[in-house]
Amino acid sequence: MSENTANAANRGVARGLSRAQTLLVAAAAGMSVANIYYAQPLLDLMSNDLGISPSSIGLVVTLTQVGYGLGLIFVVPIGDLIDRRKLIIVQGLLSAIALVVVATAGARTTLLAGMGAVGLSAVLVQTLVAHAAALATPTQRGGVVGTVTSGVVTGILAARSVAGTIADHGGWRTVYLTSALLTIAMVGILVRALPRQEVERYSETYLSALLSVPYTFVSEPALLFRGVLALLIFASFSTFWTALVLPLSAPPFSYSHTLIGLFGLVGLAGAIGATCAGRLADRGHGRWTTGISLALLLASWGPIAFLPSSVILLLMGVFLLDLAVQAVHVSNLSVVVSLHPRKSGRLIGGYMVFYSVGSAVGAITATAIHARYGWPGICVLGGAFSGIALLVWIASRFQRARIERPAWPDVATTDGSNV
Incomplete structure (x- = not known):
């Protein structure tokens, strides 16, 4: 990198990200994460087209998530070692290729392999989050992460309805x-619009970067604390959304899947919460934003428990649940990227592993609990995950000094206000 280029990079980072650039990254992140969720309303169409049995078509979703999990572990940390702009280009192009493989699949094996590749390349969303956090100034980092996360939430919520609408008209x-x-158009726009960032040269190898992730989370209490919270809140979140279709598709409601999908639009409240939580974190209120949001998450299961008596109360509970989960999520990310901005890629990847485990635990336990105890059992399970998360946060207040002590000499923020 030439001296002029380095100086330009430094000036770009010093200015941070403009509002337009932040929104662009948010839109790109939403488009990237949507690729993981497009298949959910299309499983029956894929099954009929390729002759895959209904009992096996679920592998499409499973392998996509497996690919995503592998990407979090093995791909996202690369962004700490090379220019993330280059990584974004490569990931974007590989994502486009994987999507074309899925679109042209003529056999089950090709479809499943393509979906695994789609999940693997979809971790582009985490590379975008890490890149935006690194480019942002310390005073705007929480707001930037919040806005980008809002784009992710919107992408997740919109994916199902967009996929259904397009499939109705073109398959x-x-x-x-x-x-x-x-995706190809998005990559071209990002490369032209985002400022360059100077890449710091490390003697660190890719293998050592991978191995440093579990060690860092174990040795740094603040990271482990935020990871545990992520596991618990997304277990609660997944418990609800996995089980919701079961009572609503059965009498007395017998709602169509299209109508049930509209319940997800209430989750746009989560996008709003994500933005607000990021701004509060920038002002040093991340700790209490987390605590209050966890209390709201626990409280949300009260109105949710009124199903099937009241759909209105259910919608109120959904609003609170999504708002609380996304607020905690953004507060978590703000802490993760602030503790060590130069290694934000691998730390975000490690944090999202907790997220994935929590989502999987919630999904697996929800179906088993509903089969045995019905909707009341789901509410107890979701409330238990939420209550444990709140207790973990309360317990952390008694160990604040230990949790907030930075483990690295070059930590960006050391006052612990957002921990």
Whole structure:
């Protein structure tokens, strides 16, 4: 890198990200994460088209998540060692190729392999989060992370309805072809719009970077604390959304899957909460934002428990649940990227592993609990995850000094206000 380029990079970082650049990254993150969720309303169409049995078509979703988990562990940390702009280009192009493979799949094996590759390349969303956090100034980092996370939430919520609408007009393959074209366009726009960032040269190898992730989380109490919170809140979140279709699709409601999908629009409250939580974190209120949000998460299961008596109360509970989960999530990310900005890629990847484990635990236990205890059992389970998370936060207040003590000499923030 030349001296002029380095100086330009430093000036770009010093200025941080403009509002337009932040929104662009948020949109790109939303498009990237949507690729993971497009398949959910299309499983029956894929099954009929390729002759895959209904009992096996669920592998499409499973392998996508497996690919995503592997990407979090093995791909996201690369962004700490090379220019993330280059990584974004490579990930974006590989994502487009994987989407085309899925769209043109003529056999089960090709489809499943393509979906695994789609999940693996979808970790582009975490590279974008880490890149935006690194480019942002310390005073705007929480707001930037919050806005980008809002884009992620919107992408997740919109994916199902967008996929259904496109499939109704052009078939399920058109969904993935359209996404491939949009991904290529997105990468081109990002490369031109985002400022360059100077890459610091480390003697560290890729293997040592990978091995440093579990060690860092174990040795740094603040990171482990935030990871545990992520596991618990997303276990609660996944418990609700996995089980919701079961009572609503059965009498007395017998709602269509399209109508049930509209309940997800209430989750846009989560996007609002994500932005607000980021701004509060920038002002040093991340700790109490987390505590209050965890209390709201526990309280949300009260109105949710009124199903099937009241759909209105259910919607109120959904609003509170999504708002609380996303607020805690953004507060967590703000702490993670602030503790060690130069290694934000691997730390975000490690944090998202907790997220993935929590989501999987919630999904697996929800179906088993509902089969045995019905909706009341779901509410007890979700409330238990939420209550444990709140107790963990309360317990952390008694060990504040130990949790807030930085483990590295170059920590960006050392006052612990957001921990």
